Amino acid sequence: MSKCGSERKNIDIDSLNERVRKAGMKLTQQRTQMLKILLGHPDPISADEIFKKFDDKSDGMDLVTIYRILKKFEEAGLVSRLEFGDGVARFELALESGHHHHHVICRQCQRVEPIHICDLDPHIKMVETMGYKQVSHRLDFFGVCSRCQ
Template identity: 85%
Template structure:
């Protein structure tokens, strides 16, 4: 948590109690989480923590590369901590229960280099897998 707090300050943001609380939720949540899910964790606990505030904080975190915004085609934006700058991973999503699991693989560097040779800069990519998880197969 300390290095995250340093990254917040390094991005020129004050480390408010609200930002600390959101960081803590993201740090301890095993899967990408939506702003609505974050809000539900605050209900009745913190005055001044409304959904608009959560979205604003997440937007600031995204701009500072502290979180990654993920969309899996269901209209819900989810967020997860970007623990290492420049590091990313992919996901597998259950088509039935929407469970999201990380895949810590990415062998797309040759393809990225090919796209850069075509003249593109700041190349990024997304690769998500969809299937039916073992729990939903029963």
């Protein structure tokens, strides 16, 4: 499960739509638009920020609907939900299964950037020798980014 260090694969809206269909979800206008927003935003994004990016709110789009769709996407393995201890849940597109990465968060401006390396295999093996299976882990870094220094 720790296939780390792989680059962000090129994902396009077609392959995402395909994954929505495979998950047995209907491809509504709202869901497609949401995937486009997530796709155009490489860093994790909050539901509030997604809502601001919706240019057509006329078809009943509201924050509650956004959370509902995000939950569906999360259950289908399309998005990952991230929490960094500031009380704001952020979301990003989940890449192919098995891919996994970490994040660094700026303590000043709260920007979040992915880190595409993970050297925790020895630790994972150690936990496995304790008799655990399907071991996962979370690791977040915090610092002050170059813009905020």
